[in-house]
Amino acid sequence: MTESVTITDNRTGESVEVPIVNGGVDASAWKKLMPGTWFLDPGFSVTASTASEITDLDGGNGILRYRGYAIEDLAENSSFLEVCYLLLNGELPTQAQHDTWVHDITFHTYIHENMRRRFYEGFHYDAHPMGMLVSAIAALSTFYPEAKDVRDPENRYRQINRLISKVPTLAAMAYRNTIGMPFVYPDNSLSYGANFLSMMWKVAEPDYEASPVLAKAIDTLFILHADHEQNCSTTAMRVIGSSLADPYSAAAGATAALYGPRHGGANEAVIHMLNDIGSYDNIPAFIESVKAGKQRLMGFGHRVYKAYDPRARIVKNHADEVFKVTGRNHLIDIALKLEEIALEDEYFKSRNLYPNVDFYTGLIYQAMNFPLDMFTVLFAIGRMPGWLSHWQESVEAEARISRPRQVYTGLPERKYVPIDQRV
Numbered sequence: 001m002t003e004s005v006t007i008t009d010n011r012t013g014e015s016v017e018v019p020i021v022n023g024g025v026d027a028s029a030w031k032k033l034m035p036g037t038w039f040l041d042p043g044f045s046v047t048a049s050t051a052s053e054i055t056d057l058d059g060g061n062g063i064l065r066y067r068g069y070a071i072e073d074l075a076e077n078s079s080f081l082e083v084c085y086l087l088l089n090g091e092l093p094t095q096a097q098h099d100t101w102v103h104d105i106t107f108h109t110y111i112h113e114n115m116r117r118r119f120y121e122g123f124h125y126d127a128h129p130m131g132m133l134v135s136a137i138a139a140l141s142t143f144y145p146e147a148k149d150v151r152d153p154e155n156r157y158r159q160i161n162r163l164i165s166k167v168p169t170l171a172a173m174a175y176r177n178t179i180g181m182p183f184v185y186p187d188n189s190l191s192y193g194a195n196f197l198s199m200m201w202k203v204a205e206p207d208y209e210a211s212p213v214l215a216k217a218i219d220t221l222f223i224l225h226a227d228h229e230q231n232c233s234t235t236a237m238r239v240i241g242s243s244l245a246d247p248y249s250a251a252a253g254a255t256a257a258l259y260g261p262r263h264g265g266a267n268e269a270v271i272h273m274l275n276d277i278g279s280y281d282n283i284p285a286f287i288e289s290v291k292a293g294k295q296r297l298m299g300f301g302h303r304v305y306k307a308y309d310p311r312a313r314i315v316k317n318h319a320d321e322v323f324k325v326t327g328r329n330h331l332i333d334i335a336l337k338l339e340e341i342a343l344e345d346e347y348f349k350s351r352n353l354y355p356n357v358d359f360y361t362g363l364i365y366q367a368m369n370f371p372l373d374m375f376t377v378l379f380a381i382g383r384m385p386g387w388l389s390h391w392q393e394s395v396e397a398e399a400r401i402s403r404p405r406q407v408y409t410g411l412p413e414r415k416y417v418p419i420d421q422r423v
């Protein structure tokens with residue numbers, strides 16, 4: 001039997017039956033039945049903005065799959081660049097495809113010298129690296145004007161390749177700029193993660209050797225962040241892309257959306273919160289203030305997950321391996337205690353509030369010496385292939401321009417009042 005819903009307009013008695021397909025109903029049936037009556041859904045809680053084949057997220061059961069592969073399986077067995085390929089192409093690469101892909105990414109890591117000398121040096125010394133990254137990604141579009149030709153698949157491939165290759169370079173450059181250290185050029189003999197760590201930390205040594213444990217950890221963290229279907233920043237990417245803007249401009253918009261503390265900025269907010277709590281003794285008072293609505297337990301809750309975020313579990317399990325190399329981050333004890341209390345407390349249980357990916361990532365980044373304001377930048381590097389996969393999918397599908405409607409609640413028409421007659 002076909003599953004369906006029937007919508008009746010009680011003003012006219014007219015009905016329309018709409019089939020439920022893949023868990024959704026086609027809103028165009030509603031449009032035909034009741035033109036000019038809009039669904040009011042601020043924050044898009046019940047609106048699917050697109051159909052997509054990329055990422056399957058079952059928030060009720062805590063399941064996340066990229067192109068059908070479980071996130072746990074990919075985190076355990078794959079590499080970030082392989083996952084990028086999977087997200088963009090729908091299949092894991094063969095060895096030959098893998099080698100070509102890794103080569104192409106590895107040899108596009110350099111950026112135009114004007115970006116470093118003229119652009120980055122123009123920022124104020126205390127500029128936030130996310131602000132620099134947003135601007136730098138947008139500025140890349142001026143270096144690659146051919147990127148505007150978004151309908152050409154070969155051209156798209158080149159820009160996708162450049163964005164994945166260059167974002168770690170831009171990110172590390174933003175960091176070096178804030179601390180007044182000379183920029184470290186990419187080392188194309190290194191893996192994606194190890195090259196990023198080299199650009200971040202290299203000082204005077206001829207060859208910087210990243211700890212293999214830390215290079216692997218950063219690679220795994222990038223995998224966990226690589227995509228998360230229609231989140232705030234990916235939606236921004238698709239919306240901007242729907243106007244057929246070039247991918248650098250769209251990715252700059254997505255990066256800006258990620259910046260906020262309700263999205264990618266939450267990992268930074270978690271560390272501020274744990275520092276403010278400071279010790280075990282202060283945890284009960286903190287929990288009470290959260291329950292009284294005075295503040296939020298950062299790193300908890302999610303629009304879609306109503307179960308434990310599988311990414312948070314993987315990060316938590318990796319923390320000890322990283323701490324063996326870096327030394328233990330003492331804030332982990334406060335975080336573990338908060339989680340233990342929250343998972344037992346009625347306030348959090350009744351609202352299905354569980355740790356999200358940001359609850360533990362900040363602790364690992366901090367142990368690896370990343371300053372707080374770089375945390376969201378790391379997220380942006382990881383999320384780039386997800387943004388680009390969605391952009392590509394939407395351009396290939398010739399998606400219509402995104403243009404939602406509104407329910408107007410302002411004043412009716414009134415006459416203009418000259419300034420000398422206003423009271």
Ligand code: ACO
Pocket residue numbers: 261262263264266290295296297298299300301302303304351353356357358
């Ligand atoms: N701490 C305390 N209470 C919370 C929290 C939290 N972290 N999150 C939600 N709630 C409560 C709300 O107060 C609300 O309670 P009420 O029904 O009594 O009013 C209820 O749970 C539902 O919350 P909403 O704000 O409606 O949930 P929404 O889906 O809009 O927000 C969000 C999701 C923004 C992630 C929210 O849970 C939050 O602010 N969390 C903290 C920030 C955070 O960790 N963000 C990272 C998200 S993951 C990512 O972007 C990578």
